[in-house]
Structures are given as C-alpha cells and as structure tokens.
Amino acid sequence: MSNSAAAAVLTTADLTEAIRAVRTLLSKADIDRGEVDFEAVIRSPHVLAQVLHVLPDLRWWASADEEHGSSAAGDDPADCLPIRVFDWGRPLDRAEPFVAALGPDPAAVRWDLDAWPAVPEAGLEAISQKYAYLTLTVNSRDLYQDEPSQDHTIHVHARDRTSDQIARVHWLADQVGGRFSGRVELAPL
Structure with missing residues (x-):
C-alpha cells in the first residue's frame, strides 16, 4: 500500500461550483477505466433513503463499530444510524x-x-493511475469527515511534495480558478 499527498485546490460553499470544477478536472484526465469511491457519515433516515436509491447495495457499518450493525451482517442501516459508508469501485456515473x-x-x-x-x-x-486521483469533500474540509463545514473542497492527489508534483497541483488549480492553499493531507491509496 502507498500514500499520496492530497492537495486542496478549491474550497467553495457552492456545491454546484464544486461539481463544475470536478467536471473540468475530469476533462483533463484519462478516465476510460476510472471508478469512484465513497466515504461518508450518514445521520438521517432521509439522507439514507436518498443514498440507498443511488447505491441500493451500499457497503456500510454503524459509526459505533461493526458489532452494532453492518451491510456485511445484513443489518438494516436505518436501525443503525449514524452509519459510516466505505463503498469502493463504483462506476463514475454514480458520483454526482x-x-x-x-x-x-x-x-x-x-x-x-x-x-x-x-x-x-x-x-x-504524464502521471500513471497509481497517483491519478481527485477527491471532493462535501460538507467537510478534510478527507476523513473529521472537520464538518458548510463548504466543499477539491483535492488533487500527488505522489509527494516534490516540485514537479506540486507544479501539476498548481496547474490543475488554475484550470478551475482555484489555487493551491498549501494544505496537504496524507491519503492512503
């Protein structure tokens, strides 16, 4: 397993603007075999119902821990709220x-x-698939949902903080009218 440096390049309170920026960045990438991964904290029955409509076979576990409920055990997620979602390898069209x-x-x-x-x-x-990632945090400033907020942040992943890697981060930030804030989080891949 390796890690990447997830560099924040745009933070906005406007989710539509964030999605538009993600689309722009995706247009710069090779995505023929791309996929999307989801991590979330779901607290309400209403949001859960909406998410289950998008991902009926959602992979999750109770926020307390797996012993209090999980998709693997066949539990009803509505009985286990709040839940944590860790759902990986989905088609790109499920993201929005x-x-x-x-x-x-x-x-x-x-x-x-x-x-x-x-x-x-x-x-x-060119950067190979191993370090070609893009993350949108929604209602959170960090990758792990530890810093809830009213805004949304786009992170571009780089192999490390070397000048050639950071040059791509700056270039991608420029493509969406953002700027590299200097904030970088370690992201396991």
Whole structure:
C-alpha cells in the first residue's frame, strides 16, 4: 500500500461550483477505466433513503463499530444510524447522484483515474493511475469527515511534495480558478 499527498485546490460553499470544477478536472484526465469511491457519515433516515436509491447495495457499518450493525451482517442501516459508508469501485456515473443525495451529511468522493496526461506546454509529464486521483469533500474540509463545514473542497492527489508534483497541483488549480492553499493531507491509496 502507498500514500499520496492530497492537495486542496478549491474550497467553495457552492456545491454546484464544486461539481463544475470536478467536471473540468475530469476533462483533463484519462478516465476510460476510472471508478469512484465513497466515504461518508450518514445521520438521517432521509439522507439514507436518498443514498440507498443511488447505491441500493451500499457497503456500510454503524459509526459505533461493526458489532452494532453492518451491510456485511445484513443489518438494516436505518436501525443503525449514524452509519459510516466505505463503498469502493463504483462506476463514475454514480458520483454526482451520490453527492446530490447527501444533503448536509459529510462525505468524500474519490475519482480513481487512469492517468493525468502530459501537459507539454506546462512542462508536465504524464502521471500513471497509481497517483491519478481527485477527491471532493462535501460538507467537510478534510478527507476523513473529521472537520464538518458548510463548504466543499477539491483535492488533487500527488505522489509527494516534490516540485514537479506540486507544479501539476498548481496547474490543475488554475484550470478551475482555484489555487493551491498549501494544505496537504496524507491519503492512503
């Protein structure tokens, strides 16, 4: 297992703006075999119903711990709220409906890309799938939903904090009218 450096490049209170920025960044990536991963804390029956409509076979466990309920045990998630969602390897088209279903609950949606292509005019070489990720945190400033907030943050993943890696972060931030804030979180891949 390896880690990446998830660099915050745009924070906004406008979820529509965040989704638009994600779409722009995805248009810069190779996504032919991409997939999406979800992590969330779901607190209300209403949000749970909306999320289950998007992902009927949702993988989750009770926030207290798995002994208090989980999808693996066949428990009813409505009886175990709040729950933590850890659902991986979904088709890309599930991302936006999942985000729309969240309401005020915090989440992280990570797009696992095939690559960040080379950008010769910016002096950037291609980055392989191993480090080609993009994460949108919704109603949270961090990747792990530990800092709930009223805004949403886009993180671009880099292999490390070397100048060539940070150059791509700056370039991608520029593509969406953001800027690299200097905030980086360690993200297990």
